[in-house]
Amino acid sequence: xxxxxxxxxxxxxxxxxxxxxxxxxxxxxxxxxxxxxxxxxxxxxxxxxxxxxxxxxxxxxxxxxxxxxxxxxxxxxxxxxxxxxxxxxxxxxxxxxxxxxxxxxxxxxxxxxxxxxxxxxxxxxxxxxxxxxxxxxxxxxxxxxxxxxxxxxxxxxxxxxxxxxxxxxxxxxxxxxxxxxxxxxxxxxxxxxxxxxxxxxxxxxxxxxxxxxxxxxxxxxxxxxxxxxxxxxxxxxxxxxxxxxxxxxxxxxxxxxxxxxxxxxxxxxxxxxxxxxxxxxxxxxxxxxxxxxxxxxxxxxxxxxxxxxxxxxxxxxxxxxxxxxxxxxxxxxxxxxxxxxxx
Amino acid sequence: xxxxxxxxxxxxxxxxxxxxxxxxxxxxxxxxxxxxxxxxxxxxxxxxxxxxxxxxxxxxxxxxxxxxxxxxxxxxxxxxxxxxxxxxxxxxxxxxxxxxxxxxxxxxxxxxxxxxxxxxxxxxxxxxxxxxxxxxxxxxxxxxxxxxxxxxxxxxxxxxxxxxxxxxxxxxxxxxxxxxxxxxxxxxxxxxxxxxxxxxxxxxxxxxxxxxxxxxxxxxxxxxxxxxxxxxxxxxxxxxxxxxxxxxxxxxxxxxxxxxxxxxxxxxxxxxxxxxxxxxxxxxxxxxxxxxxxxxxx
Numbered sequence: 001x002x003x004x005x006x007x008x009x010x011x012x013x014x015x016x017x018x019x020x021x022x023x024x025x026x027x028x029x030x031x032x033x034x035x036x037x038x039x040x041x042x043x044x045x046x047x048x049x050x051x052x053x054x055x056x057x058x059x060x061x062x063x064x065x066x067x068x069x070x071x072x073x074x075x076x077x078x079x080x081x082x083x084x085x086x087x088x089x090x091x092x093x094x095x096x097x098x099x100x101x102x103x104x105x106x107x108x109x110x111x112x113x114x115x116x117x118x119x120x121x122x123x124x125x126x127x128x129x130x131x132x133x134x135x136x137x138x139x140x141x142x143x144x145x146x147x148x149x150x151x152x153x154x155x156x157x158x159x160x161x162x163x164x165x166x167x168x169x170x171x172x173x174x175x176x177x178x179x180x181x182x183x184x185x186x187x188x189x190x191x192x193x194x195x196x197x198x199x200x201x202x203x204x205x206x207x208x209x210x211x212x213x214x215x216x217x218x219x220x221x222x223x224x225x226x227x228x229x230x231x232x233x234x235x236x237x238x239x240x241x242x243x244x245x246x247x248x249x250x251x252x253x254x255x256x257x258x259x260x261x262x263x264x265x266x267x268x269x270x271x272x273x274x275x276x277x278x279x280x281x282x283x284x285x286x287x288x289x290x291x292x293x294x295x296x297x298x299x300x301x302x303x304x305x306x307x308x309x310x311x312x313x314x315x316x317x318x319x320x321x322x323x324x325x326x327x328x329x330x331x332x333x334x335x336x337x338x339x340x341x342x343x
Numbered sequence: 344x345x346x347x348x349x350x351x352x353x354x355x356x357x358x359x360x361x362x363x364x365x366x367x368x369x370x371x372x373x374x375x376x377x378x379x380x381x382x383x384x385x386x387x388x389x390x391x392x393x394x395x396x397x398x399x400x401x402x403x404x405x406x407x408x409x410x411x412x413x414x415x416x417x418x419x420x421x422x423x424x425x426x427x428x429x430x431x432x433x434x435x436x437x438x439x440x441x442x443x444x445x446x447x448x449x450x451x452x453x454x455x456x457x458x459x460x461x462x463x464x465x466x467x468x469x470x471x472x473x474x475x476x477x478x479x480x481x482x483x484x485x486x487x488x489x490x491x492x493x494x495x496x497x498x499x500x501x502x503x504x505x506x507x508x509x510x511x512x513x514x515x516x517x518x519x520x521x522x523x524x525x526x527x528x529x530x531x532x533x534x535x536x537x538x539x540x541x542x543x544x545x546x547x548x549x550x551x552x553x554x555x556x557x558x559x560x561x562x563x564x565x566x567x568x569x570x571x572x573x574x575x576x577x578x579x580x581x582x583x584x585x586x587x588x589x590x591x592x593x594x595x596x597x598x599x600x601x602x603x604x605x606x607x608x609x610x611x612x613x614x615x616x617x618x619x620x621x622x623x624x625x626x627x628x629x630x631x632x633x634x635x636x637x638x639x640x641x
Contacts, residue, residue, distance in 0.1 A: 061608065200590075202591070338419060343419040343423070
């Protein structure tokens with residue numbers, strides 16, 4: 001009787017060896033690359049979408065990394081996960097596509113700690129401003145457009161404290177590193193979202209919301225990333241995206257594996273798949289992101305390479321102030337953002 | 344003979360009284376034990392976090408009052424707390440105004456189909472709370488039913504944007520989802536109110552309003568307070584509705600607390616923020632019990 005009960009308990013709590021649980025940015029588990037992987041490996045991929053890197057961190061911490069195998073961490077996140085002891089080292093010998101990566105994505109500093117690799121870099125891109133071309137006829141070119149009074153009540157902006165860095169690029173003089181801000185600079189930056197708040201209709205949490213807001217004609221301009229542009233276009237709206245001219249922040253996503261993952265080998269296979277040709281081309285089609293696999297990039301047409309910033313990866317990448325780990329993030333950035341947007 | 348009988352009667356009643364007390368205690372032990380283990384203990388563990396602090400990335404267990412200092416010195420938290428209390432009070436007032444007539448009507452005026460109408464009041468509770476909130480989101484949007492009607496009928500020229508992502512949207516939604524919690528206790532109490540009292544009052548010459556103020560209202564106070572307490576505390580703690588339907592600057596304390604335990608990774612501060620909420624609700628409970636919410640009225 002007891003044995004039966006134990007068996008039932010065990011069966012309900014144990015995760016099957018054929019399930020891969022991911023924490024992802026929306027779009028990273030699209031059927032285009034998920035289904036072939038599931039079929040080839042006879043497994044199920046169960047994604048959990050998160051709206052911000054903070055959410056991803058919270059999800060990993062809560063369960064001590066046991067509930068998830070992998071997380072698609074942007075460049076600000078892996079260090080926090082590493083410090084919390086939640087990451088497993090990547091065994092690159094098991095990655096068949098690893099050598100096809102551009103050199104700069106093999107062991108970048110945001111996923112390399114103590115000379116060991118803790119992530120597999122698969123995509124990158126800038127923060128963009130997107131707008132409805134039917135409502136806005138003169139093309140906005142700068143982040144300032146989100147602070148323009150003529151769009152009062154029709155602006156949506158991301159509710160994520162790391163955006164402070166993007167706002168910091170509006171400061172005069174512009175900080176060399178928008179992630180290293182002095183207290184004085186932080187106080188100055190705070191004014192910008194405070195000024196913006198009366199103009200904002202909604203602070204959005206999940207990328208999918210933005211497409212909804214555009215579709216219901218609630219907003220005409222927002223910030224986001226390329227996946228959101230494609231989603232909004234899929235909702236039959238004519239939106240255009242623009243990289244802010246003042247300078248732009250961005251993100252570089254890596255697949256990190258949880259130290260307490262149930263399926264380390266399967267996780268490596270997924271990472272390998274996503275940096276492989278099919279996965280990478282899939283990413284360009286589903287999300288319009290820049291990719292990290294040299295060979296896959298070479299298969300694209302020159303126009304497409306131009307669009308995706310792959311003609312000169314090093315130069316294009318260097319233009320973007322990639323999100324990075326900020327030691328004072330919880331202590332200074334989060335309260336500042338909350339005060340500016342909620343107080 | 345009669346003496347012996349009464350003596351015997353007394354003896355047996357006192358011993359059975361003792362047995363009743365003991366059985367009462369034994370019966371209570373279960374629920375009390377449950378409450379202690381699954382409510383009081385976790386709550387205490389939670390509250391003790393307020394004297395700790397966060398030393399990235401772990402929690403530092405040396406006692407400190409820093410969080411309380413942060414609460415009082417950062418304008419954000421008292422502002423949001425005030426915003427939350429105001430919203431909760433307004434929603435409670437609105438629920439009273441809307442719920443009382445309905446409960447009175449159901450209890451005193453409806454003879455046939457009373458159970459059916461009662462069920463209709465409870466019916467929304469059968470659907471998920473989230474579904475109802477999303478329903479309001481689509482109802483109140485610029486292309487939603489309400490705005491479409493307003494524009495079509497000519498009442499307004501352009502769709503009203505203030506209906507969504509605003510305090511109004513939150514207020515309407517809160518009222519709608521919490522109204523059954525106000526109606527039901529009120530109905531229960533009003534139902535038990537003897538109709539003969541009202542007739543007697545009328546016979547003695549009291550007009551409808553006087554009867555209401557002098558007789559119905561005081562006797563229905565326990566129900567009114569119980570309903571108000573429910574609506575008030577439900578609104579105090581809510582964070583889904585402000586997140587989905589509120590605009591910038593409309594967030595309530597619930598979300599801030601939830602953020603501390605989630606994305607902001609600052610459990611000590613989150614625990615500290617809970618304390619004012621607990622105090623406010625305890626005060627409300629105390630005032631209500633003074634006014635008789637806890638008593639059983641015949």
